[in-house]
Ligand SMILES: Nc1nc2c(ncn2[C@@H]2O[C@H](COP(=O)(O)OP(=O)(O)O)[C@@H](O)[C@H]2O)c(=O)[nH]1
């Protein structure tokens with residue numbers, strides 16, 4: 001989502017006042033009165049331009065694709081952004097009013113210098129009033145930049161207990177190592193790898209514990225993944241060298257099936273250490289089974305991708321599914 005990466009820096013109240021009064025101090029006029037009227041117009045124009053630029057840089061959050069909308073809500077809160085943006089809008093209209101009233105007063109013959117002085121005081125206090133909103137929006141801009149820019153293509157989310165071999169698999173099958181980007185995802189990270197046909201998301205620390213043990217933020221983060229996954233690759237380590245019993249791994253598998261409602265390909269890892277073949281099995285050590293699993297998961301993900309709307313077109317309502325044309 002390019003818009004979220006390009007949000008502008010937002011000045012603090014103090015910096016914004018410096019900008020506004022700095023610009024107005026450079027204004028000239030034939031008479032003192034005219035100069036003051038011009039200064040007031042500059043205050044009005046600079047404020048209007050600045051506030052519109054910030055407000056217009058934000059996308060319509062309600063219309064964002066589901067994944068991005070939920071990520072924004074999770075990371076900074078859509079209602080809070082809206083509230084801060086409307087504070088900016090309020091400040092802008094206050095300043096416009098102060099300026100037009102002041103100009104009218106000067107035209108009616110009131111002393112320009114004292115009208116100007118009181119207008120500046122009121123403009124300052126309006127801007128100081130929204131200092132928290134300005135700071136919040138700047139903070140939001142920094143946080144929203146971290147939302148991964150996912151590609152519109154068949155997408156597989158890799159799940160399974162820690163140390164079962166998820167990352168080994170993802171780095172083996174992804175075309176280029178440098179393309180495995182690391183993004184902060186709430187307090188966790190997600191790693192995104194690419195093959196020619198797939199986007200593969202590794203989710204360390206996120207999909208490896210029972211849902212019951214998670215806090216609200218983690219649960220929401222998990223639901224975000226729902227928007228992007230066409231299929232899930234669930235990796236089971238039957239050797240239990242990962243440190244977790246097979247039984248626990250299988251109950252997480254059942255939970256993930258229920259939770260996502262997406263096709264799940266369940267496979268064994270560490271095939272060099274065991275002979276179980278009632279599921280597809282791979283070894284990151286000797287390469288066994290990798291090609292077959294990639295073929296299968298690619299087939300499943302492409303099929304689902306072609307049948308349903310994905311995150312880009314997703315309005316977030318799972319009930320509406322658009323066909324790709
Ligand atoms: N013998 C063997 N060890 C593996 C295999 N795949 C991963 N491992 C080891 O298992 C450990 C965890 O692997 P990792 O990919 O980091 O697991 P993750 O936590 O699920 O991402 C590492 O020490 C790997 O070397 C495999 O196919 N065979």
Ligand SMILES: [Mg+2]
Pocket residue numbers: 163166167168202204
């Ligand atoms: Mg890992």
